[in-house]
């Protein structure tokens with residue numbers, strides 16, 4: 001049985017051209033959770049917090065995963081790839097050897113809410129060609145379980161056999177968005193090899209054998225090693241993410257938007273970017 005190993009509260013951060021967000025993975029309390037390098041949460045209905053967006057910037061060596069709960073973001077890259085991510089959509093971008101892209105709000109007011117998760121790539125695939133998996137809300141299956149527990153399956157396979165549309169055999173991610181009423185129970189098996197966490201969006205949950213660990217909204221719980229996790233809701237309209245992935249167990253060298261295995265490779269990434277080799 002997986003229980004709670006650590007509870008993390010996010011750190012307010014500004015990124016891009018001045019976007020207010022909360023960094024949960026990728027900050028001193030939780031620098032990474034292999035293979036996850038970063039988790040940012042943004043949620044504001046004040047356009048001053050998000051309107052500046054993320055003008056063109058590069059990435060190399062990992063994947064950026066954007067999941068929007070509310071609002072719209074326009075995405076554009078240096079290879080001419082462009083599109084709008086809408087509420088409920090997911091964009092799983094494998095930056096590989098390099099992408100320069102912008103991520104700008106496609107709205108001037110209203111709520112913008114969502115997540116960006118960075119998933120590492122192994123050394124063998126850091127310099128691969130960029131790939132997009134762009135999944136609209138309608139393409140994400142919703143598994144409805146007893147007690148009106150609803151599971152949006154973005155990546156991986158649930159214990160009931162629902163397959164998410166995202167494919168990534170390198171880290172075998174499980175990415176679930178779970179909604180449940182009060183007094184519900186959600187049980188899921190996660191491969192014992194995987195690191196896993198839950199992030200509580202709203203409501204309340206209790207975990208552990210005797211439900212001794214509870215989470216407040218906007219807290220992340222790193223789960224201990226094990227197989228099954230049992231999560232009970234303690235409030236109405238409870239919603240959380242359950243995310244897991246196979247650790248790569250490789251050296252990590254980070255330099256801003258580049259995540260490689262060695263500092264030399266990070267320096268090379270900066271040089272390639274400066275010389276327009278992306």
Ligand code: CO
Pocket residue numbers: 054057059064101103
């Ligand atoms: Co980016």
